Amino acid sequence: MIYPTDVRPxxxxxxxxxxxxxxxxxxIAGNTIGSATAGSYQRFxxxxxxxxxxxVRKEDWNGYNVSAPNADAxxxxxxxxxxxxRFALSRSLWLEPMVSPDENGDIVFEWQRGHRWxxxxxxxxxxxxxxxxxxxxxxxxxxxxxxxxxxxxxxxWLMS
Amino acid sequence: xxxxxxxxxxxxxxVRQDEYRPEAGQLRILSTAFxxxxxxxxxxxxxxxxxxxxxxxxxxxxxxxxxxxxxxITGVIVSEIIYRVEVIASxxxxxxxxxxxxxxxxTPEAPALSSTGFKKLKRELAKIARMELLPxxx
Numbered sequence: 541m542i543y544p545t546d547v548r549p550x551x552x553x554x555x556x557x558x559x560x561x562x563x564x565x566x567x568i569a570g571n572t573i574g575s576a577t578a579g580s581y582q583r584f585x586x587x588x589x590x591x592x593x594x595x596v597r598k599e600d601w602n603g604y605n606v607s608a609p610n611a612d613a614x615x616x617x618x619x620x621x622x623x624x625x626r627f628a629l630s631r632s633l634w635l636e637p638m639v640s641p642d643e644n645g646d647i648v649f650e651w652q653r654g655h656r657w658x659x660x661x662x663x664x665x666x667x668x669x670x671x672x673x674x675x676x677x678x679x680x681x682x683x684x685x686x687x688x689x690x691x692x693x694x695x696x697w698l699m700s
Numbered sequence: 701x702x703x704x705x706x707x708x709x710x711x712x713x714x715v716r717q718d719e720y721r722p723e724a725g726q727l728r729i730l731s732t733a734f735x736x737x738x739x740x741x742x743x744x745x746x747x748x749x750x751x752x753x754x755x756x757x758x759x760x761x762x763x764x765x766x767x768x769x770x771x772x773i774t775g776v777i778v779s780e781i782i783y784r785v786e787v788i789a790s791x792x793x794x795x796x797x798x799x800x801x802x803x804x805x806x807t808p809e810a811p812a813l814s815s816t817g818f819k820k821l822k823r824e825l826a827k828i829a830r831m832e833l834l835p836x837x838x
Contacts (some may be wrong), residue, residue: 574739602716604742606735606736606737625825638721640730640732640735641735642732648731659819659825670817670820682816697713
């Protein structure tokens, strides 16, 4: 398979160090392969930029008669993913999501890590999740994220 | 006679470049690649349209599934109700090849698909779709 040349990089699981760390390293799938602490921040800011740019999309942006992205959902998604990133930094493990609006104008984040898949839909008034994979932890397979604890529990599950 | 989409038929869907990426040696597709209104997901039938005709813009790719693969989906489950996934021919004026995928309640008494159920349908399609045509321009 030949892929387009401008697709974003392969799966990135970064062990992120403090920005002034001398040990500037990151890993993919647990194997330290390079150095890129500043790069991790840069990629995150690039993700935020992509989210904010959803605002320019009009109705029918994918050609399938969908709603335009909701401005309030964009703002909320931007803040929400930043809170996830900050928590990920504290755990030194960040996995960049794929992100896109859905047909209702809500913002969807999706992560895949091995068999674990997590989708989070941020709308103007709620944050909903769906997950697949090892779910022997007693957490529901779907529901709403109403608290910092729930957000962190899901992230910990994804990255464990 | 009703126009039935056979299991062997290939279905095409145009997908934006920011809704897929190579990951761990595989092409991963976002479930949002199947965003559609009214909980009916549009496809073109390959026996009536080429991938090039399906592509909505030069910078989009075209992904394919077979109707049989779609009908085998069993992962659209809401409150322990398993929804049946069907492919239905639904030609429209500007596109006689148009068909759509929808998840139907297993019995008349079962509730219509919820928004969560529709998210699951899109997720299941993202699992089985494969790239048919690269973008013409990047």
